[in-house]
Amino acid sequence: xxxxxxxxxxxxxxxxxxxxxxxxxxxxxxxxxxxxxxxxxxxxxxxxxxxxxxxxxxxxxxxxxxxxxxxxxxxxxxxxxxxxxxxxxxxxxxxxxxxxxxxxxxxxxxxxxxxxxxxxxxxxxxxxxxxxxxx
Amino acid sequence: xxxxxxxxxxxxxxxxxxxxxxxxxxxxxxxxxxxxxxxxxxxxxxxxxxxxxxxxxxxxxxxxxxxxxxxxxxxxxxxxxxxxxxxxxxxxxxxxxxxxxxxxxxxxxxxxxxxxxxxxxxxxxxxxxxxxxxx
Numbered sequence: 001x002x003x004x005x006x007x008x009x010x011x012x013x014x015x016x017x018x019x020x021x022x023x024x025x026x027x028x029x030x031x032x033x034x035x036x037x038x039x040x041x042x043x044x045x046x047x048x049x050x051x052x053x054x055x056x057x058x059x060x061x062x063x064x065x066x067x068x069x070x071x072x073x074x075x076x077x078x079x080x081x082x083x084x085x086x087x088x089x090x091x092x093x094x095x096x097x098x099x100x101x102x103x104x105x106x107x108x109x110x111x112x113x114x115x116x117x118x119x120x121x122x123x124x125x126x127x128x129x130x131x132x133x134x135x
Numbered sequence: 136x137x138x139x140x141x142x143x144x145x146x147x148x149x150x151x152x153x154x155x156x157x158x159x160x161x162x163x164x165x166x167x168x169x170x171x172x173x174x175x176x177x178x179x180x181x182x183x184x185x186x187x188x189x190x191x192x193x194x195x196x197x198x199x200x201x202x203x204x205x206x207x208x209x210x211x212x213x214x215x216x217x218x219x220x221x222x223x224x225x226x227x228x229x230x231x232x233x234x235x236x237x238x239x240x241x242x243x244x245x246x247x248x249x250x251x252x253x254x255x256x257x258x259x260x261x262x263x264x265x266x267x268x269x270x
Binding site for chain 1: 153154155156157158159160161162163164165166170171211212213214235238239242243245246249250252253254257258260261262264265266267
């Protein structure tokens with residue numbers, strides 16, 4: 001086995017110190033149900049990329065069954081389904097996001113980005129309160 | 136046992152339907168450590184209100200030990216402690232937030248409010264994609 005890649009030797013200690021980062025998680029809850037959350041959004045992105053629930057599940061290290069259940073739950077939570085079997089052309093159909101799926105995915109990612117941009121200064125101030133551990 | 140309170144009879148079904156809501160959770164992570172998160176922020180608020188870790192823990196349904204450990208972890212994560220024993224006046228000292236504790240608490244709540252305000256329209260659009268279950 002080849003040795004693990006090493007960092008440039010000039011910055012050994014500094015490079016090992018993690019920087020504080022803000023992690024923002026959004027969920028749409030409806031009573032006790034989580035209709036939309038970060039896991040379902042990642043799955044939508046993977047389905048958009050791979051055009052197959054099987055391949056999307058594999059890319060996320062998730063069982064097909066779990067991916068299917070998440071898609072089913074999401075489809076039932078929304079006013080229209082987010083994912084559907086695509087019409088079969090050459091090589092068969094596969095799976096695709098519907099206009100509703102694209103809308104939910106786009107809004108979710110836009111809100112995340114807008115929130116981070118709108119609060120940039122205060123986020124920096126909050127991160128600056130955290131001590132960097134000596135590595 | 137007295138009967139459960141009932142809703143006014145005019146809106147029986149409608150009142151039972153939950154409305155979709157956005158839940159936003161922020162964490163400041165530093166490597167594998169969660170330096171600041173919703174639980175610690177709630178605890179800071181309770182300490183500010185009750186001026187005692189014991190009373191704050193009780194108000195949150197948390198053991199004193201757990202509250203103490205969270206405070207200790209937070210104090211170590213920040214550049215200065217967030218919570219300290221207050222100087223004893225009449226009736227003894229108690230516990231208070233330091234200027235650093237007030238700063239972290241204020242920034243966190245401000246960022247939450249700013250993020251929701253900045254994204255109000257897109258949040259409404261996202262909530263509008265979710266079906267209201269028939270109750």
